[in-house]
Amino acid sequence: MPTTPATEQLPARTAAVWAALDPVIGAGTPLRVLDVGGGSGMFAVPLARLGHDVTVVDPSADALATLRRRADTAGVGARVHGLQGDGDLLHEVLPAGDDTATGYDLALCHYVLEVVDDPAVTLREIARALRPGGQVSVATSNRAGAVLARAVAGHPVEALALVEDRDPAPGRTKPERRRFTPDGLLALVEAADLTPGAWRGVSVVADLLEASTGADPLAVRALEVALAETSPYRDVATGLHVLAARP
Template identity: 75%
Template sequence: MPPTSSAAPTQAPARTAAVWAALDPVVTGGHPLQVLDVGGGSGMFAVPLAQLGHTVTVVDPSADALATLHRRAETAGVGGRVRSLQGDADRMPPVAADGPQAPGFDLVLCHFVLEVVDDPSSTLGQIAAVLRPGGTLSLAAANRAGAVLARAVGGHPVEARELLADRDPAPARGGPARRRFDPDQLLALVAGAGLQPGEWRGVSVVADLLEASSGAVPEAVRALELALSGASPYRDVATGLHVLATRPATA
């Protein structure tokens, strides 16, 4: 089945609108792609991409999330185009694309995974190794500036200052520290993996705030989110950062 003309599922939250908008020209209007979703969990992106006609492999450490993925895929009628492998992003199990596009994946998603892996550089290196020449990486990660403002507005100025200095804001809570990135750091990681980054955008600039408002119209929230995602200074304080990068084609 060929990909259809619109990438974003109608039920997708506005906070992901910028990511879907960036993916749209990659996943629509062409041949079916071999897609790898690293840390894709229960299939927020994998199932809609399978519905577009693509074949998606999801790598995730959670057996429960992968079970939910398969239930969602079967319910959506795309169980045959979704497969899963249980494993960690920083020690991925061997993965391979199927079909005429092999070797390598046409598109790899790595959304909000670099925050928790042991070594972001190693993870991106593994991703670059399974991406075919000319293939695309969709990378999203937590934005430090957005986290600083969220802690400050939430009444935690001390934690906000710790985040500003790239330190664990609440070590006494006992949970694992999560990384946050600024745009230059994220783009440098991508380039260090041998990939060519495009322009970065903000993810959830205002969507989380507006979706919590009972009077907000979903389509208006989505339109505003898209308008702000590529414009500074608004994108600079978004919850997340997103960039598309390509593996240079071999000569």
């Protein structure tokens, strides 16, 4: 099995997610992976390069077309499969994962729960698609990180609205993306009959250092991984991540 993505030059902001996935994807056994809302293949193509078979379900035909081009260019087109569909309606495009023959070994649900109609339904659909013992990687926006980002950008009124779990711009036609707290995310995962592991912060400092031309990318990645599971740093990260298993 080739070197895992956590040791490659992938975006530093995703280092904590890849580090959490490394023990699963780097064990040497090809996996059946489901990427819900995986769009153009930011995770799917690197996973396919590692030898895994990846099915991406996404509502956007344009994103799936980009996925196909990216997979073909990377030489992994045969291991990447795109299906048009919604996360809360996976049963319409996928078989039930009631056994090891039909279920997925790993599912990704990265920054999808913010925009779906019902996060609880989407997680239940994903759990249903897993084989018993399969795992799901869930990444979401962190409310605390969003509060600090709005405050630092000079928008204290919007920051306070997020603190109070209100829409910071209620007059617009497009609804505000959801933000999650660690406790809220873990409760949502458990309600889907999944067993969560420890939660991590995603992009604790990477976004802050992105504009710094002098920052060593490898050093930023190492710092991200070191801070991801450590409070108080993880508490104010841009995102949250948890790896959960289907019993």
